[in-house]
Amino acid sequence: MDDKLQSAILKAVDDRFDAEVEFLSELTAHPSTRGNEQSAQDFMAGELAGRGYEVDRWQIDVADIRDMPGFSPVIGNYDDAVNVVGAHRARGSGRSLILNGHIDVVPEGPHDMWDTPPYQPRVDDGWMYGRGAGDMKAGLAANLFALDALKATGHQPAGDVFYQSVVEEECTGNGALACLQRGYRADAALIPEPFAESLVMAQVGVIWFQVHLKGLPVHVAYAGTGSNAIEAAVPLISALHALEHRWNAADRRPADYAHMDHALNLNIGKIEGGDWTSSVPAWCVFDVRMGVFPGQDMAKARAEIEEVLRQAARDNDFLRNNQPEIVYHGFQAEGYALSQDKSETAARAIGALEAAHGAVTGGTLDKLAITATTDARFFGLYADTPALVYGPRAEAIHGFNERVELESIRRTTQSIALFIADWCGLETL
């Protein structure tokens, strides 16, 4: 790319950056938690249509995807699970690209723990605060405004580009899976998840499961003869932590994670049990998230979890006769390592991103292994498409006062614009 065009693209991002921040603020104001993504998707579809993209908007039908690899058990129903894709069809035959991002955000938690309301985004000292601002509405903004910048220089990508705004990333990934089922394919995918302008070379897999305990409830006056389903959870949680410890052992780590003592995190994310303070609780349910390494067999991982719970239950007076029920509910996500993709295409895509990042930042592209999952696995594992996860710097994602750095969004948008120009090539409007 000649220097003049490159400068024009960078300047075009700068020129539109106030509008991009405004767009991000408006998008973040939509409280698009699971089941509530519709208004945010309406907004996205309108923005794409207004720019002349061919808009495909559809409700996910579980029947279409349930037999595909990578499918995860559905939580709730999909009455409101709508994906939006905006397609750019090129005249030329440059490489094609999927620009993917997820519209769903995780629950914001108790509002009194936020300094300001989570869905009233605000900018302070160069950061935008709000639930989802970083994870990952800034990425959706960067993808869109990168394309806008190219257009402002009188160009468009010379390969097809599919801009995807998907649901369900935070619990199953079935939104991205539905895009595959819908037929969207490209030579590479880019997902601007907020990993501080580093390129993600490996991501863990994630298993979600619920443990259901049932006890024999009695009046607390006779507590000794009953069995407390809430307290019965404690030894099971301990046993799961012991499993977590074993899975993180040095000799089990793939190369990408060799340096990390604790890449696989077990999280007790939710718990609920009991109906009355003076009744020994009859039931308790807790929700667990467990990480697995790339390459780790999912069926074997589940079997190990089940065996650990069964064994711990056998060691407990109450649980011995009341075996816990394990329900898989949400993520059954395999790990994925771009580092293992030895294809020419992957090398070319990584090279293009390195060049773009270098041109924008003057530095080299950091590469990292992450301890979370992303939708990259669908493209990489099930569609033979190298998936590059590269996005802005954010903090406290899934936490209170989540925030994303504006200058980082600007640089990310510029890098993505240069990457598209390089990867797809450009043609005049």
Add this chain to the structure above:
Amino acid sequence: MDDKLQSAILKAVDDRFDAEVEFLSELTAHPSTRGNEQSAQDFMAGELAGRGYEVDRWQIDVADIRDMPGFSPVIGNYDDAVNVVGAHRARGSGRSLILNGHIDVVPEGPHDMWDTPPYQPRVDDGWMYGRGAGDMKAGLAANLFALDALKATGHQPAGDVFYQSVVEEECTGNGALACLQRGYRADAALIPEPFAESLVMAQVGVIWFQVHLKGLPVHVAYAGTGSNAIEAAVPLISALHALEHRWNAADRRPADYAHMDHALNLNIGKIEGGDWTSSVPAWCVFDVRMGVFPGQDMAKARAEIEEVLRQAARDNDFLRNNQPEIVYHGFQAEGYALSQDKSETAARAIGALEAAHGAVTGGTLDKLAITATTDARFFGLYADTPALVYGPRAEAIHGFNERVELESIRRTTQSIALFIADWCGLETL
């Protein structure tokens, strides 16, 4: 009492026993959990009015009772908290009596753990099954049909009798307290709680409290830097059990409980925490019920609980900087021991019940100390009124398939009828 009158009273209970069982079945069909007592109280008021009692029905006003000894912090509001009292005014000047029972029942829990629906009472092999059948709608039935039996012999009590159907027994006792505030006083009180035809000589006190934990939530990818509010509950629960163990030590037991290794039960009755499986939970709340001995100072007991929680929190990395919040919510019930009432009145009342029980069963009256609380404390501690807790045999109260034995209800009704005749004396209708 002459034998002929006694036989007539016993027969009158027998004659009406089918109707009593029918009454109990209808009453049990009302799902009178906290806040839902209205239809059951409508039924009670109608039954009392139909029998010619002077019916007093009023909504509890917290402002009227909040400064009275024995008041407990209110759960929810009292928009639906209605007491019903039916008064019999005697011509003569016999001793007066309060016949008390509570209309509220504890939640039934998951219906799939019941053999048949909890609010569709059924009789099988001499037992009636249903939530509240034993605790304590059978007692309400016994009180009412005991009076009916006297009437059938052409008599009525020669002292005033106040038949009370109160709310809130299962969480605060504020229903019985409101009866005191309303001015109802008598020479003795009888409460047919289901303790298997034994007389309760001592009952423990009960403290309810909630422990609120707040954590620093982060994406589970960074679980090491966050703090799990659910798991932070575990060491606190352990510390509370250690306190429970200390409080039950032999040298702390009053005489009534000297033979019981574990009269004071700690129960973790409810728990809730977290919003999302892959977010480290920011909050967790658990509800605790703890017993105290009669005579144990409530303020000191609370201070000890608070100190134990504070100490446990100091020993925990996370909790040290996130001290748990303790909220008193429901029962602040002192223990009460009829055994400590050395008055002539108490001795006379116990003697009358012993005689009645002996006449019906041919046996002696067992006396016991119970590990639960009842509304008896209000009469005994705050109104100088000996309160006799004596009711039918029930099983699985607060549990699934709660049931009450019909023949035991019959005997209890007979004993209560004879007790009234003895205590109040009789006058012709």
